[in-house]
Amino acid sequence: MQLPFIVSAGEALTDLVTAGGNAWHAHPGGAAWNVARACASLGVPSAFAGAVGQDNFGDDLIRASVEAGLDLRFMQRVPAPTLLAVVYSANPPAYRFLGENSADLHFDPTRLPAGWLRKARWLHVGGISLARWPLADTLLGLIETARAAGVKISFDPNARITHRHPDYPKVFEAVARRADLMKFSDEDLAFFFPGVSEADVLRRLRGLNAQAPIIVTRGAQGATLYHAAGQANLPAAPVQVVDTVGAGDALCAGLLVSAAERPEALWSEHLRVGLAAAAAACAHAGAYAPTRADLNL
Template sequence: MSTPHAAGLPLFVSAGDILTDLVRERDSRWLSHPGGAGWNVARAVARLGVPSAFAGAIGSDCFSDELWQASLDAGLDMRFIQRSQRPPLLAIVHQAHPPAYFFIGEASADLAFDPARLPEGWSAAAQWAHFGGISLARQPLAATLVALAADLRARGVKISFDPNYRNLMEHGYRPTLETMVGLADLVKVSDEDLRCLFGTDEDSALASLRAMNPQAAILVTRGPHTATFLAGGETIEAAPPRVEVVDTVGAGDASIGGFLFSTMRWPQRSWREHLSFALAAGAAACGHAGAHSPTLDEVVALMPAQ
């Protein structure tokens, strides 16, 4: 066990969006759910068994109290979550099928995140840092996170990036996309991300993405269909396990969380084995309502026999 880990600092840190989803039900009631892609990834890695943290800021309101408690319940390192007197960031999901949503939070708490307030020595302990989601489309937070990713990369921390396309990225996102891909050791995208970010067919979009950083490994997920992993000159394809789908919310976050967990827990394993674990994690998340973070036992149960 490394000295930093023994000192109680996390091996994995996700810095990105943390928010509350307000979802309208069929009878026009509204239900609130803690969420955010970056936060979901941190929970996924923590649930699987690697000391993890979510680095971000929340408010001091009822929604933020729920996010704080859910983070405690997930076993995240609470020293990385900052609180301010600003209002919360809300995602208003007024239609589920097809998804229709907008965000409320022009001066919300997430924008106040300050990396200088994180625990001393944390970057020396971290093996991976994950970035993505709408946090990278919201200034001044986006600039703060891009600078943090660059600093961590220079310190030898591996960088994972999942753009997780939302409508905030429709205009002006391309420079951030290029910078983050250039910093990343691993880029995770869905087929929908590729179409929306590049506005072309998937093959052309993937070629454009690879051209931004030929050295980065790329994981492409396609829901229940075959996923592709590219690293160097190697291309690996695998189909996710078949499960009875209850909810696909958070499945992509569970997949990248599973991949990162696998590389940290079993660094000696092959890319194919890491991919298999990632797809099993995403499938396990689909068996539950909401953004479920699967346990190690749930994921292993869906792994193909070796």
């Protein structure tokens, strides 16, 4: 089995979603895992790098990873419970994470397959994993190792309540300085920079990293690409929206797959692929992983 072009590192978790009363539905998830799954679905050798528990939820995540075609050599199992996201209200959305000493925190990059850094083109990070310790420090070390080997870094912070941690801003800045691509939703910007105009946010981000393309997604209004030559506004791909679950992760996957396959192409072209992948996710219920056929490009 060949080593992956794209590695997404961080958290895999179980979304435990209320179905009313005492009924709950369990779904494999986690931002990093969702991105890896979508990259594999789009036909590029991909892996999720992280740890899950030796429990029934870990079994479900392993099974779903096999079905997705992910490289299981990057997925570790440890004697600790799998991280849970308990969604106790669907409307309005309300959730909490159950993850004290959970499996994700025990990820060990030294156990990854030999030679993976020579093959990988992109390492993707983000989600809540960078606001959970000691995992955040582990991932910062992995980023440094990957950069030294010439692997490019993609960063999608994907704002969640855990990012209120007082130590997170330092991690955010450290990753932003090292990123080769940054992706935010307009809601992310409002969360991380409350009351600050987008122009001022861009100035702050450019103070950390003058070169990396910055993509800001705007739901039905499409996305804006900020890059060295200026900016470009791209419309959302037309779609009959079923729900928007997983659209941001699908967009990241489209970006990464396009950038891995066609590194010489313009970032506006990569973003067009990302927007098509996001539209495909919106056309299906749940965290749908788009396929190459869905893109219609």
